Amino acid sequence: xxxxxxxRIGEHGEITGFTDEILSLKLLExxxxxxxxxxxxxxxxxxxxxxxxxxxxxxxxxxEEAATIQIKRK
Amino acid sequence: xxxxxxxxxxxNPNAGKSSLFNTLTGMNQKTGNFPGVTMDKLTGIWELxxxxxxxxxxxxxxxxxxxxxxxxxxVINILGNPKHPDYPDMAIVVADASNLKRNLLLxxxxxxxxIPTVLALNMIDVAENQGFVINSLKLARELNVEVAEINxxxxxxxxxxxxxxxxxxxxxxxxxxxxxLPVADELIDDVQKQFGEAxxxxxxxxxxxxxxxxMFDQPQRxxxxxxxxxxxxxSKKYKSAETVKRYEQISEVVERCVxxxxxxxxxxxxxxxxxxxxxxxxxxxxxxxxxxxxxxVMFQAVFTWATxxxxxxxxxxxxxxxxxxxxxxxxxxxxxxxxxLIAGVGGVLIFVPQIAFLxxxxxxxEETGYMSRVMFIMDKMxxxxxxxxxxxxxxxxxxxxxxxxIMSTRSIGSWxxxxxxxxxxxxxxxxxxxPIYTVLIALVVPEKNTLFxxxxxxxxxxxxxxxxxxxxxxxxxxxxxxxLRAKERSYFIMELPTYKGPRFKHVAISIYNSVRAFIFxxxxxxxxISIVLWVFASYGPGDSMAKIEEQVRLKNPTLTxxxxxxxIASEKLENSYAGHFGKLIEPAIKPLGYDWKIGIALITSFAxxxxxxxxxxxxxxxxxxxxxxNATIKNRMRAEIxxxxxxxxYDAALGFSLLIFYAFAMQCMSTLATTYRETKSWKxxxxxxxxxxxxxxxxxxxxYQILS
Ligand SMILES: Nc1nc2c(ncn2[C@@H]2O[C@H](COP(=O)(O)OP(=O)(O)OP(=O)(O)O)[C@@H](O)[C@H]2O)c(=O)[nH]1
Ligand SMILES: [Mg+2]
Numbered sequence: 001x002x003x004x005x006x007x008r009i010g011e012h013g014e015i016t017g018f019t020d021e022i023l024s025l026k027l028l029e030x031x032x033x034x035x036x037x038x039x040x041x042x043x044x045x046x047x048x049x050x051x052x053x054x055x056x057x058x059x060x061x062x063x064e065e066a067a068t069i070q071i072k073r074k
Numbered sequence: 075x076x077x078x079x080x081x082x083x084x085x086n087p088n089a090g091k092s093s094l095f096n097t098l099t100g101m102n103q104k105t106g107n108f109p110g111v112t113m114d115k116l117t118g119i120w121e122l123x124x125x126x127x128x129x130x131x132x133x134x135x136x137x138x139x140x141x142x143x144x145x146x147x148x149v150i151n152i153l154g155n156p157k158h159p160d161y162p163d164m165a166i167v168v169a170d171a172s173n174l175k176r177n178l179l180l181x182x183x184x185x186x187x188x189i190p191t192v193l194a195l196n197m198i199d200v201a202e203n204q205g206f207v208i209n210s211l212k213l214a215r216e217l218n219v220e221v222a223e224i225n226x227x228x229x230x231x232x233x234x235x236x237x238x239x240x241x242x243x244x245x246x247x248x249x250x251x252x253x254x255l256p257v258a259d260e261l262i263d264d265v266q267k268q269f270g271e272a273x274x275x276x277x278x279x280x281x282x283x284x285x286x287x288x289m290f291d292q293p294q295r296x297x298x299x300x301x302x303x304x305x306x307x308x309s310k311k312y313k314s315a316e317t318v319k320r321y322e323q324i325s326e327v328v329e330r331c332v333x334x335x336x337x338x339x340x341x342x343x344x345x346x347x348x349x350x351x352x353x354x355x356x357x358x359x360x361x362x363x364x365x366x367x368x369x370x371v372m373f374q375a376v377f378t379w380a381t382x383x384x385x386x387x388x389x390x391x392x393x394x395x396x397x398x399x400x401x402x403x404x405x406x407x408x409x410x411x412x413x414x415l416i417a418g419v420g421g422v423l424i425f426v427p428q429i430a431f432l433x434x435x436x437x438x439x440e441e442t443g444y445m446s447r448v449m450f451i452m453d454k455m456x457x458x459x460x461x462x463x464x465x466x467x468x469x470x471x472x473x474x475x476x477x478x479x480i481m482s483t484r485s486i487g488s489w490x491x492x493x494x495x496x497x498x499x500x501x502x503x504x505x506x507x508x509p510i511y512t513v514l515i516a517l518v519v520p521e522k523n524t525l526f527x528x529x530x531x532x533x534x535x536x537x538x539x540x541x542x543x544x545x546x547x548x549x550x551x552x553x554x555x556x557x558l559r560a561k562e563r564s565y566f567i568m569e570l571p572t573y574k575g576p577r578f579k580h581v582a583i584s585i586y587n588s589v590r591a592f593i594f595x596x597x598x599x600x601x602x603i604s605i606v607l608w609v610f611a612s613y614g615p616g617d618s619m620a621k622i623e624e625q626v627r628l629k630n631p632t633l634t635x636x637x638x639x640x641x642i643a644s645e646k647l648e649n650s651y652a653g654h655f656g657k658l659i660e661p662a663i664k665p666l667g668y669d670w671k672i673g674i675a676l677i678t679s680f681a682x683x684x685x686x687x688x689x690x691x692x693x694x695x696x697x698x699x700x701x702x703x704n705a706t707i708k709n710r711m712r713a714e715i716x717x718x719x720x721x722x723x724y725d726a727a728l729g730f731s732l733l734i735f736y737a738f739a740m741q742c743m744s745t746l747a748t749t750y751r752e753t754k755s756w757k758x759x760x761x762x763x764x765x766x767x768x769x770x771x772x773x774x775x776x777x778y779q780i781l782s
Contacts (some may be wrong), residue, residue, distance in 0.1 A: 021310055026567055028317040029138045031176045041349075044451045045358045049463070049566060051450065056204070056350075057173045058570040060450050060459075065565055 002073065004052070004066035007040040012073035014038070019067035031055035032069060079128040079243065080160070082152065083121075084184055085168035086177050087111075088571050090196040093226035094168055094430070095132040103132055103585050106440035107574045108449075110135065110467065110485035113145050115152070115160060122236060131160060134484070135174070139183045139279060140313055144492075145484040147286050153187060154279050155289045156272075164190040166235070166244060168226070171208055172201040172572070174332060178217075178324045179317065183220065186254065188273035192238045193221045193232075200572055203348060205335040213331040227577065253278065256315045261305040266699075268297060282309040287763045317325075332769025348443075348572040355444065360450045362526030368444075370537060372435040377533035380427040387427075388708075410608050413695035418604035418688030421707060422596050425509045426589055432505060433588045434581065436474055443577035445470070446568065453566050459548045460555025461498075462491040463566045469547065471494075472502030474588065476745045480752055488564035496752055497762050500745050501547040503540050503737060506594060506684040510736045511539055512686055516708055518729030543737050550765065594683040603678050603685045604692060611652040611674070612694050618649050647671075647696050666735065666771070667728040667778040671718075676735075683741040727781035731774045739770035 007013055015036050018024035031040070031054055041058065042051040048063045083091040087109030095103050099118030104112060116132045133152070134145035141147040152160045165184055166391045169177035195210055214221040220238035226233035253262075253274050265277040272280070284290050284630040302309065354360050395412045402408040439445050445467060453463025464486045472479040479499050486492040503511070519535045613619060622645045626638070633641055647653050647672075655677055656670030663673055675689040687707055694710040714723040740746070746759040753759075 021314075022563075023565065023567075025140065025310065025313050025317065026142060026565070028135075028314055028321075029140075029179065030567060030569070031321075033318060033321050034573075042352060042356050042698060043358060044356060045362055046454050047358070048454045049450060051352075051356065051570060055173070055175055056206075057176070058352075059567070060570055061563070061567045062453065065567060 002071055004038065004040075004069040004071050005050075005063050007038075007052075007071070009040055009043065012037060012074040014074050015069055017070045018068055019070065021049050023065060023068050027061075027065075027069065030059055031057075032059070037074060038071070060064050079122075079164070080117075080131060080162045081128060081132040081239065082133060082160075082162035082165045083168055084133065084149070084153070084165045084180065085135060086170060086173070086180060086568070089135060089168045089170040089177060091135065091224035092132050094166070094194065094196065095130055097226055097229040097232060098130055102587065104584070105580065106445070107443040107571050108440065108446040108467070109569055109571065110464070110482070111440070112483050113484045115148065117160075122239060123561065130161060130574075136180065138180055138317070139187065140283065141286055143485055143487040144495075150283060150286065151288050153184065153189065154276065154283065154287055157289070157394070162189065163633045164192070164239070166194050166239070168194045169194050170197045170200075171198050172193045172204055172206065174201075174206075174208065175321065175324050175328055178328070179320055180323065181217075181219075182254075182320050183275075186252075186273070186275040188276055190242050191219060192235070193217065193219050193236055194226075194238075195221060195223045196226050198223055199225060200574075207335065209331045213327070216327045216331060227574075230348040233533065254319055255312065257307065257312070258305050261301065262308055264301050264305070265298075268301075269294070270406070278312075281307070282313065283568075344697065346572065351573055352570075355447045356450055359445070365448060365451065368439075372432075373537040373540060374533045375435070376428050376431045377512075377536045378530045380431050380669060383427040384424050387420070387424045391416065391423065395420075399426075399563050406612060409612070410605065413608070413692055415601060415604055417691035417695060417707070418600045418685070419597055421509065421691055422593060422600055422684065423685035425505075425512065426593065428508055428512065429505050430585050430589050432508070433474060433585045436471065437581045437584045438576055439470065441574070441581060443571050443573045446570050449472070449568065450570065457564075457566075458549040460491070460494050460558075461548075461551050462486055462488065462495070462564055463568070465491065467494040468499045469502050469544065472499045474502060475504050475506075476500040476502070476519050476742065477748045479746065480748045483752070488560070488562055490555075490558055490560040490562075491564045492751065493558065493758070494551045496749055497549045497554060497758065497765075498547040500740060500742065500762065500766065501543050501738065502541040504742075506596065506682065506742070507736055509687045510683065511536055511733065513690075513708055513711070514724075514729050514733050515539075517711055517724045518726050518733075539733060539737055542734075546738060550769070556565075559599050580592070587608055596682070599682045600685050600688045603681065604688050607652060607674070607678055607689055607692055608696070610655070610688060611647055611650045611692065614646070614650040615654070619646055622646050622649060643696060647693065665778070666774045667731045667782060669723075672732070679736075679739075679741045681743055683736060683739075686736070725782075727778050731778035732779060734777050735770045735774035737770075738766055738773055740766035 004013065015032055015034050015038060017034060018027065036054060039053045040050060041053055049060050050063060050066055051058055051060045077393065083095055085091045088107065088671060092103045092105040092112050095101065095118060096105065096440040098120040101118045103112070103116055110133060112134045118130045119127050120130045122128050133149045136146045136149050139150055141150045152158050155161060167181040167184055169181060181193055195208065198208065201208060210223050220242050222231055222235040222238045224235055230588065257278065260272050262277050265281055266272065269280060281298055281301065284295050345719050355364060355558065395416050399408065399414050403647045447465045449463040452466050456463055456465050468479040469484050471482060476499050480496050481494045483495045486495060502545065515535050517533050519532045522531050574714070623642050626642050626645055630641060635709045652674050653670065656673035659673045660670045663676065668676070671693050674693055678685050678689045690711060691707040694714065711724050712722065746763060749759040749762055
């Protein structure tokens with residue numbers, strides 16, 4: 001299963017679901033909804049955390065958190 | 075005060091609530107361009123109409139009414155509980171227009187709670203820069219709410235906001251019976267039967283968040299649990315489904331009310347300044363380099379640029395003292411005034427330029443939005459040590475003062491991360507340590523340029539001390555991480571705000587406030603302790619002090635004039651109460667290289683370390699030794715001779731030992747009180763005091779033994 005953690009800088013994806021129930025509420029509230037398009041824009045030194053564009057703003061999260069977001073490529 | 079109308083400012087973190095609060099009330103609540111600036115509630119007065127004052131309540135930001143950290147919990151405890159003393163008559167939801175959907179999620183929840191609401195669209199300038207135009211009239215119709223366009227930063231749109239508020243206050247809110255998603259009717263009925271009538275959505279909030287709401291006691295919480303079980307209600311599922319549903323509705327509304335210029339021109343999205351700057355500021359390599367460079371310049375500036383005004387103040391205070399000593403009669407009271415009070419207060423005043431520079435830099439980091447970038451690039455490293463990217467804010471503001479810094483940990487969601495951050499933050503060198511560092515560095519580090527001749531060696535030493543504090547904080551965090559058990563998992567999901575130009579007026583006000591607080595807060599303590607110390611250092615047990623003059627004359631028949639009075643003065647100090655205290659602890663601190671005089675300073679410093687310099691100047695001036703000319707504290711300490719070796723007392727070994735001691739020791743009652751308040755337990759302030767003081771003692775011991 002492809003997750004957000006697999007994207008490389010500049011790549012697009014579309015959120016399809018979540019694998020972690022506790023985190024998913026926070027992520028939903030931050031605008032990461034199924035069907036939304038995301039673009040990976042940066043990663044911090046040593047590749048973690050990552051920054052992505054979603055719902056028109058920049059959101060950052062750790063790689064392990066990104067790995068709970070399932071995506072499909074666009 | 076029963077009938078004063080109260081309006082709460084609600085909104086996402088960083089939406090501009092505190093800026094609006096300042097605009098409306100004329101107050102100077104702290105603002106900054108990163109999520110999580112405001113951590114506590116604050117009330118101000120707004121003149122809504124001529125002669126009609128209402129209360130405005132500024133609150134921490136929340137993303138939804140389901141809290142994930144303590145600062146968010148505070149807001150829900152107010153909004154969820156109509157009996158709360160701060161419960162508002164109405165809410166202004168401040169929304170960041172450049173991020174409309176996410177901000178409207180919260181708006182729709184607050185309105186469904188049954189609180190009359192006005193929507194204030196803020197940051198319209200930012201939205202327009204990104205290519206979005208919002209039709210706010212249409213938005214108002216679609217959402218059935220009064221909408222006001224404002225610019226909280228510049229104070230534009232207050233008139234429209236007033237109208238919207240007045241209208242909303244007049245036509246009270248009609249209770250909304252619909253829930254975002256249906257639940258079993260009996261469930262709401264059951265909640266209302268047991269816990270009283272309320273809007274259905276509010277009943278649901280109670281049910282789902284009862285553990286975080288202080289209005290319920292343990293038996294009540296248990297009956298909530300029973301209700302959930304009885305009706306097979308799963309709150310996590312409900313919250314997620316609700317959020318998705320709300321976003322669906324909001325997307326449709328936004329689709330109709332917002333014109334996206336980017337899409338119409340079918341062009342690449344506008345490249346904003348934020349995108350360009352982030353290319354370097356959060357670059358995987360340059361990000362670190364730039365951050366270190368910024369810190370380095372900051373400490374160079376604090377040390378070198380500030381010396382000119384500092385020398386002026388220093389000289390001025392010394393001159394004032396000489397002048398006063400000249401015109402006032404030579405009495406104990408004159409001594410208290412000049413050597414005690416003025417020297418002590420002068421010891422604070424002289425550091426005003428440095429403090430101002432420090433606050434200038436910190437304020438710039440906060441205002442521009444760079445602070446969130448630092449959190450982003452530091453998270454990975456912080457995590458290794460049991461901290462969190464969000465710990466960066468407390469650690470950096472700990473450079474100013476640990477008390478607000480510890481409060482700012484409230485936005486850290488995980489309790490373990492937060493606790494560790496609280497415990498290690500006081501190891502960051504706060505501004506009260508700056509005077510001590512400055513005086514001691516000047517004594518033991520030669521003043522010359524180094525590193526290609528550009529950097530001041532004393533500035534480098536200062537930077538080193540700050541780094542040392544930082545690394546010790548990391549190390550202690552790492553140890554604590556191994557000891558403490560985690561209750562929940564740590565996470566780091568954070569918004570990166572757009573860069574914003576600093577408002578120099580705001581920066582200036584923030585410097586002014588901090589400097590004023592530094593002078594008055596520190597000043598009060600210093601004056602109090604100076605007086606006590608002076609009394610203890612001028613009087614001794616029984617009639618021992620009276621006899622000293624005689625004894626000195628008898629023992630040293632050859633001494634005359636200045637030498638004689640110096641000798642008498644120092645003997646007197648040694649036999650005073652303070653001298654006895656110092657002597658009492660001398661055996662314990664001897665291995666660190668300290669004598670009983672430094673012992674006195676250590677004792678007084680345990681209440682608040684800012685009294686160190688004042689204590690030193692009182693002790694050395696009461697102890698005689700130096701003639702009046704240019705009697706600044708630095709010169710007095712430099713002239714001090716070690717009676718055992720006959721060499722200068724403040725050599726490198728002692729100087730560095732003292733520096734290290736003050737860098738690590740927990741010498742601040744206010745910090746301990748804050749730790750107690752934030753952890754709600756005496757255990758943690760005690761641990762904090764214990765480990766830091768032990769660390770200070772051992773490190774200072776090592777340094778002294780190695781260097782001497
Ligand atoms: N460009 C622009 N910037 C604004 C506007 N309103 C506020 N700001 C800036 O946005 C940042 C955040 O403002 P604050 O008032 O601290 O936000 P807050 O909602 O109180 O944030 P928290 O206390 O963290 O929840 C500050 O840097 C403000 O200067 C606006 O209308 N336009
Ligand atoms: Mg605020």
